[in-house]
Amino acid sequence: MKKSGFLLGIASLLAAMVWLYLGGQAPPASVSPLARPQTGSAYDPAFDPALEGSKPHSPAARGNGRETSARGGGKPSAAFDTVEARQRHFDRLVEQPADFLWSYWQQLLNDHHVTQLEMATYALAHKLRQAGNEGIYSSIAEVLRGSSLSTDQKRWVVDLLTETATSEALKVVLNEAVNSQPSALQRLLLESILKMTNNRWDARFHPELSPVLEEIWNQRPGEWDLLLTVATGIANAGAERGGALLLRAVANSRPTVTEVEKGKNLPALAALGALRKIRNPEVVPILAKELTHTDLKDVVFIASGDALVAMGRPEATEALLEWAKQAPREATPLVERWFRRIRDSVSLERLHKDLAQNKPFHSEQIKEKLAVILKEIEPVVE
Amino acid sequence: MNTLQAKNTSLSVRVVGLLALVFIIGTQAATAQEPAKVLLLLHGMNSSPDTWNDFVAAKFQNSCAIIANGVLTNNSTPNQQGVLCYRIRFGSFDLRSGRVGLEGVKATSSSSGDFSSIRDLGREVRRAVRGILNRYGNVETVLVAHSRGGLAARAFLQQRAGKASVVGLLTTGAPHRGSRLGRIYKYLKAHPRGTCCQGDWKVVDFLRGKRKCRVGLISIENPIPLDVRRPTISDLADDSPAIDNLNPDITRLPPAIQYGQIVYGGLDLGILRTDIPVFDEYSIFGDGICDQLSTEAERFMLGDKTPSKYPGDGAVPAASQRYFNLSGFSGDRTKLHRLGVDSGILHTQETAQEAHISAVLATMMGSWWTGQ
Numbered sequence: 001m002k003k004s005g006f007l008l009g010i011a012s013l014l015a016a017m018v019w020l021y022l023g024g025q026a027p028p029a030s031v032s033p034l035a036r037p038q039t040g041s042a043y044d045p046a047f048d049p050a051l052e053g054s055k056p057h058s059p060a061a062r063g064n065g066r067e068t069s070a071r072g073g074g075k076p077s078a079a080f081d082t083v084e085a086r087q088r089h090f091d092r093l094v095e096q097p098a099d100f101l102w103s104y105w106q107q108l109l110n111d112h113h114v115t116q117l118e119m120a121t122y123a124l125a126h127k128l129r130q131a132g133n134e135g136i137y138s139s140i141a142e143v144l145r146g147s148s149l150s151t152d153q154k155r156w157v158v159d160l161l162t163e164t165a166t167s168e169a170l171k172v173v174l175n176e177a178v179n180s181q182p183s184a185l186q187r188l189l190l191e192s193i194l195k196m197t198n199n200r201w202d203a204r205f206h207p208e209l210s211p212v213l214e215e216i217w218n219q220r221p222g223e224w225d226l227l228l229t230v231a232t233g234i235a236n237a238g239a240e241r242g243g244a245l246l247l248r249a250v251a252n253s254r255p256t257v258t259e260v261e262k263g264k265n266l267p268a269l270a271a272l273g274a275l276r277k278i279r280n281p282e283v284v285p286i287l288a289k290e291l292t293h294t295d296l297k298d299v300v301f302i303a304s305g306d307a308l309v310a311m312g313r314p315e316a317t318e319a320l321l322e323w324a325k326q327a328p329r330e331a332t333p334l335v336e337r338w339f340r341r342i343r344d345s346v347s348l349e350r351l352h353k354d355l356a357q358n359k360p361f362h363s364e365q366i367k368e369k370l371a372v373i374l375k376e377i378e379p380v381v382e
Numbered sequence: 383m384n385t386l387q388a389k390n391t392s393l394s395v396r397v398v399g400l401l402a403l404v405f406i407i408g409t410q411a412a413t414a415q416e417p418a419k420v421l422l423l424l425h426g427m428n429s430s431p432d433t434w435n436d437f438v439a440a441k442f443q444n445s446c447a448i449i450a451n452g453v454l455t456n457n458s459t460p461n462q463q464g465v466l467c468y469r470i471r472f473g474s475f476d477l478r479s480g481r482v483g484l485e486g487v488k489a490t491s492s493s494s495g496d497f498s499s500i501r502d503l504g505r506e507v508r509r510a511v512r513g514i515l516n517r518y519g520n521v522e523t524v525l526v527a528h529s530r531g532g533l534a535a536r537a538f539l540q541q542r543a544g545k546a547s548v549v550g551l552l553t554t555g556a557p558h559r560g561s562r563l564g565r566i567y568k569y570l571k572a573h574p575r576g577t578c579c580q581g582d583w584k585v586v587d588f589l590r591g592k593r594k595c596r597v598g599l600i601s602i603e604n605p606i607p608l609d610v611r612r613p614t615i616s617d618l619a620d621d622s623p624a625i626d627n628l629n630p631d632i633t634r635l636p637p638a639i640q641y642g643q644i645v646y647g648g649l650d651l652g653i654l655r656t657d658i659p660v661f662d663e664y665s666i667f668g669d670g671i672c673d674q675l676s677t678e679a680e681r682f683m684l685g686d687k688t689p690s691k692y693p694g695d696g697a698v699p700a701a702s703q704r705y706f707n708l709s710g711f712s713g714d715r716t717k718l719h720r721l722g723v724d725s726g727i728l729h730t731q732e733t734a735q736e737a738h739i740s741a742v743l744a745t746m747m748g749s750w751w752t753g754q
Contacts (some may be wrong), residue, residue, distance in 0.1 A: 083452035083512045090453045114477055114491075115451065122448075122455040156491050187591050187607065198432045203445035203459065225603050232605075279439060312436050312734060340725070344440045345737040379741035381642075381721045 080115050089116075093123035101127055102136050106143075109156055117156065125163040129201065137168040144176055151184050158185065162192040165199035170212050177226065178216060190229040197236035205280040207239030214245055220267060227266055231274035238280025246271040246278075247290065251300045272299075275307040281315040284308065288319035296331055309338040317347035321354065324370065329363040339373045348378065418518040419460075419750060421743075422449075422510060423469040425733070426529025426555075427618065428608050429494055431469040433528065436734035442467040450474060452509030454517055463753030466518075470510045472534070475502035484570055484611035495530070496612040500624050503530070504537025508544045515547050524550035524640075524747060528733045529698070530618060532556025533628060536705070540631040550746050551635075552642035554739065555695050555732040557618055558629070559702040562651065562692060563666075564619030565683040566610050566675075573679075584673040585666055586610055589654075595672035602672075606730070608654070620702065633710040640746040642719040644738055645703040646695040648726035651684070653696035655728070665689070665696075697729035719745045 080086050093101065101124040108117040128136060143149060144157050161169040170193065177189040197209055213233045221227050231249075234242040249271035278287070290304035305323075308316040320338055327335070342348060351374055361367035423434045423446065431448050438446040446467035447456035451474035458466045472495030481497045482488055489497035495506070507525070515521055525548060527535040532553030539545055557564075570586065573579045587593035591607030617624035635641075652667035666675050667689045675683075684692070692699040705711065706718050721742050727735065743751040 083509050084516060086451060086453045087513060087516065090455070115474075117491075118450060118474065119453060122450065122453070126456075152490065159491050191607075195430070195432065198435060200435065200439075200444040203443060205444075224601065228605065279436065312440065312736065343436075343735050343737050345740045346440070348737055377725070379721055379723070379738050381719055381741050381745040 086115070086119060090119045090123060093120060094126050096123070096127075098124065098127040098130070098133050098136055102139065105160070109149075109153055121156070121160050121163055125160060125165075128164045128169070129166055134168065137172060140169075141172045141175070144172065145180075154185055155188060158188050158192050162195045163199070165196040165201055165206065165209075167208055167212055170196050170209050174212060174216060177229075178221070190225060193229050193233045194236065197233040205238040205282075207237050207242070207280065207282075210234055210237040210239035210242040213237065214242060217245065217267075222266075224266060224270075228270045228273060231267075231270040232277050235274040235277035236279070238278060238283060240283055240286055243275075243278055243283035243286045246275050247286065247300060247304070250275070250303050254299055272303055275303050276310040278307050279311055279313070281311070281313045284311070284313075284315045284319055287316070288322075291319065291323040296334065302334075305334060305338050309341045312342075312344050312347075314344065314346040314350055317342060317344075317350060321351065324366055325359065325361050327363060327366055329365040331363075332366055332369050335366050335369050336373065339370055340377060342377065348374070415520060418521040419463075419465045420514050420518070420521055420523045421465055421467050422507075422514065422523050422525050423467065424507065424525060424527035424531030424535055425470070425472065425494070426527075426531050427494065427496055427614050428606075428612075429529070429730075430492075431471050433730075433733045434469055437736045437739060438467060438469075440736040441465075441740065449510040449513055451506070452513040454513050463751065465751065465753075468510070468514060470506060470531075472498065472503055472506055472531075474506055474509075475499075481613045483609075483613045483615075484567065485575065487609065487611045493612070495534075496609075496614040498614070500530075500533050500537050500617055500628055503534035504541065507534050507538035508541075511538070511547060512544055521547050522549045522750070523547050524552070524743070524750075526552045526554070526739060526743070527556060528554050529556055529729065530614065532558065532705075533618075533625075536632065536635065537628060539636060540628070540634040542634075545636060548636070548639060549750075550640040550642070550743075552644070552739065552742055552746065553703075553705065554644040554735070555646055555698055555703055555729055556643075556705070557620075557625075557698040557702050558705040558708060560618055560620035560622055560625040561698045561702055562620050562683050563697055564615050564617070564622060566679070567613075567616040567619065569679050569682045570611070579676060579679065581673065581676050582679045585675050588673050589666075593673075604655070606655075629708055630710060632705065632708050633712070635711065635713065637712070637714060638717075640717050640719070641706070641713050642721075642742040642746045643704055643706060644721045644723065644732070644735075644742060645700050646727050646729070646732060647693050647700040647722065647724045649694060649696040649728065650689040651692035651694060651696065651699060652689045653728070655730075695727060695729040695732065717746075 080089065096104075101120060105117070105120045105124050108120055127133070140157060140161065144154060149157070158173065161173050173189055173192050173196070177186065177193065180186075193213075197206070197213075200206070213230050216230050217234060221230065231246060234246060249267045253265050253268045287304045287307050290300050291308075293301035295301065305320065308320050324331075324335055324339070339351075342351070351370070355367070355371055355374065423431070423437070425431055425433045431446075434446065435444075438444055442458070442461045442465075445459040445461075446469050447454060447458045448471050449455065449468050450471045454468065458468055460466050473493050476489035476493040476495060476497040477491075479489065479497050479499065479502065481499075483497070495503050498506075511523055514523055525535045525539075533556060535551055535553065536558075539548065539551060570582065573582065575583045584593060588595055589604055589607065590609040590611070591603045594601035594603050616622060619625070650665065650667075652665040653663060654666065655664045664671055667680050667684075668674060694700040694703065700722075704720075706713065706720065719742055721738055723735075723738060740751070
């Protein structure tokens, strides 16, 4: 490092001297990590030709035919034909106020400027995640309910809400899915609910989405697809209360194997399917509590174990391991069922460590089984 | 101290000062030269960036921003090993491709690249790599690609420009030689709805979530619809021109980078789901729950063989998931890293296999990935 530092330093000095001697122009600024173009408050959309062309009331908005229909169904607009131009445009968009972006977005939708629409969708979603945009959500709901847009245009509206993935956005979509007549959008709306609850924007789970879904769940919708979607949405959102609600749905009715096979008891079935979608480690204690059952065939007990292993997180594996240490030898098939599906490296390391340290197990058979499974599932890269 | 001594001292101080300055500048320059490390995740057909959620949660604490059409829609935070994660959302070329599928099905705003050619998907990768380069200046990028994303990655790396910052490629469950399942497109094209084959079209409708399957007291829909009328299905057939065009150019893969492949086996071809509520498994072949393809369709797709003769992950045979042995690929043997898994993991579950992906990345990239 020091040697290369000296050499680079000397080279820098020489280069600077040559540059000064030649009286050249300033070298291009290097791009620093995480740097955004300097826009901020100094940015005025009035001077951005791309934005100017799409302003709702500008003459250019009506005559901007630079990008043809169908997401650039011909040549893309020159303003957006490079990665750099698109990034610059996007970075400026996210500096704009939400109401401006909403108007701009609608204009793009009307004019079918799909390249810009894609960028504007991300930018507007970003802004809508901030507080104080209730009016815009109402406007979006109105647009979605109205008859002025084609189905394809409504898809864009649903996409916008999907990308936004806030409680308000979820309410709009849920309301449409529950109350509107079955339409071409119905499947899209259900998919949107799943995608929203899976969207970990801001690098986190969004348990705040759960209450909106729990409300619908408690109304017990009769339609299976909606029921399953709502249950899965609750699981995806990952709120502790939501996890408990799903477990309760199974526990209250305790469906028998025959009932499950016959498709009886829909809420319990939906909850059983959804429990395996929980990923938020904060729900682990609620699931782990159910592992204390002594009846190894208890449906809630098995559902909890299945949910924990499906989570694929060390916190969940830890709970399963604690159970395995106390489990009787009759539980060996469950050890096989659960530990064979471990799929994260931290859990594997943890299990190896425990076995290597010869930690005590109630059943030696289970301990041996665990060792065998670990050996078999350990990834061996050639 | 006389004047001469004072001058010498002054000169010495200046020289030492200059050397110190040079050292500081040099050290800073050398530090600034440390490239950013980026893992770029590529999803497959009928999928989205969310498919990587489990992997991203395990390795990046959920921080992995989306890149669409080369635009970084947010910033990611480096993980403990100093690696940044980004994921592509494919589909920027869908609406402009002009491609139309069977029964006139057209691209929508969220078609996931299913109407784009493999070449255009490669362009999307190039744009994403460029976007990352613009953001970070000095960067090393490793591509991790699932399913069709693996073909998109190769389409990018097999062309000439813009790939200098890429230092590794890992594909998982990628159909490098296509899949016989893709032949369903050609079969359906030759047997339009209403002319025959009502049962086969029932399978199509069930898969795309438009037909319910009644079992017991409930009617279920496929919870994750798959529309096999989309043109990408045709591209991914083992006998498709798209695959035929892509594979000879494998000779152009950069020789100096690290390569990895994860191959999944243990499931018969045609098993698409094992998590449909109430039931554990659904296959489009044979006898089972819901609808299955006719014997004629099965023969068209599989020839005289049975689904068990194409073991893999249900969608892609294991033999097709390998690219190291494609004719013309002459990568440095020390730079090829492979993992085979035979435990019956479904195609759609492969992106969640963090331990597998991390193990191969650790072998491929060493401290770049492990931070040790």
